[in-house]
Amino acid sequence: MKVAILGAGNAGCAVAADLSIKGHEVSLIKTSNSLHDDNFSYLEKNEGKIRLLENGEITSTQIHNVSRDLSKISDVEVVIIYIQTRYHESLIKRVSEYLRDGQTVIINPGYLSTAYMLKYCGDKDLTIVESTSSFIDCRLDEENEFGLVKVGFRNARNMLGVYPKSRLEETKAKLESFQYNFIYMSSVEVALHNPNMIVHTVGAIMSIPRIEKTNGDYCMYWEVWTPSVWNILEKLDSEKMDVLEKLGYERIPYVEACKTRNSLDDDRDAKEIFFWYANMPTRAKGPTKVDSRYISEDVPEGLVMLETLGKYLDVPTPVCTSLIEMATAALGRDMRTDGRTIERLGIENIQKVIQNS
Numbered sequence: 001m002k003v004a005i006l007g008a009g010n011a012g013c014a015v016a017a018d019l020s021i022k023g024h025e026v027s028l029i030k031t032s033n034s035l036h037d038d039n040f041s042y043l044e045k046n047e048g049k050i051r052l053l054e055n056g057e058i059t060s061t062q063i064h065n066v067s068r069d070l071s072k073i074s075d076v077e078v079v080i081i082y083i084q085t086r087y088h089e090s091l092i093k094r095v096s097e098y099l100r101d102g103q104t105v106i107i108n109p110g111y112l113s114t115a116y117m118l119k120y121c122g123d124k125d126l127t128i129v130e131s132t133s134s135f136i137d138c139r140l141d142e143e144n145e146f147g148l149v150k151v152g153f154r155n156a157r158n159m160l161g162v163y164p165k166s167r168l169e170e171t172k173a174k175l176e177s178f179q180y181n182f183i184y185m186s187s188v189e190v191a192l193h194n195p196n197m198i199v200h201t202v203g204a205i206m207s208i209p210r211i212e213k214t215n216g217d218y219c220m221y222w223e224v225w226t227p228s229v230w231n232i233l234e235k236l237d238s239e240k241m242d243v244l245e246k247l248g249y250e251r252i253p254y255v256e257a258c259k260t261r262n263s264l265d266d267d268r269d270a271k272e273i274f275f276w277y278a279n280m281p282t283r284a285k286g287p288t289k290v291d292s293r294y295i296s297e298d299v300p301e302g303l304v305m306l307e308t309l310g311k312y313l314d315v316p317t318p319v320c321t322s323l324i325e326m327a328t329a330a331l332g333r334d335m336r337t338d339g340r341t342i343e344r345l346g347i348e349n350i351q352k353v354i355q356n357s
Contacts (some may be wrong), residue, residue, distance in 0.1 A: 006095065079103060129161065201295065201302060299327040299335045
């Protein structure tokens with residue numbers, strides 16, 4: 001299958017390599033000049049040659065096409081958007097002219113960006129798919145060697161939402177060859193079960209003194225989850241479930257969604273699985289600075305979205321609001337100014353997603 005991946009960061013490179021190994025014809029397209037430029041230049045000069053380091057073994061492959069030309073997405077069957085969520089709207093607006101009827105667009109992670117797709121590409125007959133989180137947890141090894149991706153963990157299962165739901169079965173058949181063990185929910189559930197909205201925001205905000213004191217020589221997942229911080233996470237998670245319940249969806253706690261993603265053993269305790277996942281020795285250090293994507297992305301894109309949905313539905317979200325205020329104070333800028341509000345997404349678009357996914 002012809003696949004285009006928009007975004008050449010850690011996950012974009014990993015999935016481009018992985019799908020190439022699986023026999024797909026992949027185009028990896030760089031969408032900006034902000035990050036990972038040296039690694040991308042290496043891929044361009046070496047005709048897409050890339051390696052995955054996983055469980056102590058290296059697998060080499062070659063990405064079919066490495067480019068900065070957005071128009072190349074017109075010739076593929078599946079487009080995967082793999083960039084930071086704060087740039088979703090601007091990128092979707094940029095690529096709208098190149099998308100064509102019949103394509104499937106996967107947004108990873110989604111954060112309800114199906115609404116942005118309807119906002120800018122509503123005149124096209126597209127299948128829009130959202131994912132909760134990256135299929136592969138990984139890092140580019142740019143300090144030592146370009147063209148090498150170090151894989152830390154693969155999700156055991158991956159939640160997807162399909163819009164419109166009338167295309168669910170054909171989408172299942174189309175994506176089966178990706179071999180990522182997909183399970184399917186509504187796009188709204190997938191958006192709100194993005195783990196970064198819960199774990200990154202609480203973990204990073206409560207880690208601010210450690211991040212600054214250690215100059216980033218710190219692993220949030222290993223240290224932050226004391227009993228008191230865990231209580232904050234559960235309160236935020238309860239607010240998320242209140243919103244889901246008001247929308248008519250099941251109350252699925254964060255730890256149960258984590259269990260679904262990270263383990264095939266349904267008999268294991270969900271909280272135990274989270275702490276097993278958090279304490280993996282392959283866990284990367286970070287966040288290395290306070291103004292990192294853990295806060296600057298997941299607060300305005302995740303928590304602001306949750307807060308604005310709560311206000312629209314008359315569901316209180318006091319912990320969510322408090323975390324937004326703390327992030328705003330710490331970084332010295334209003335997290336809501338460019339946040340993912342229902343007004344920005346378009347309430348009519350959100351309603352379409354709710355009704356058709």
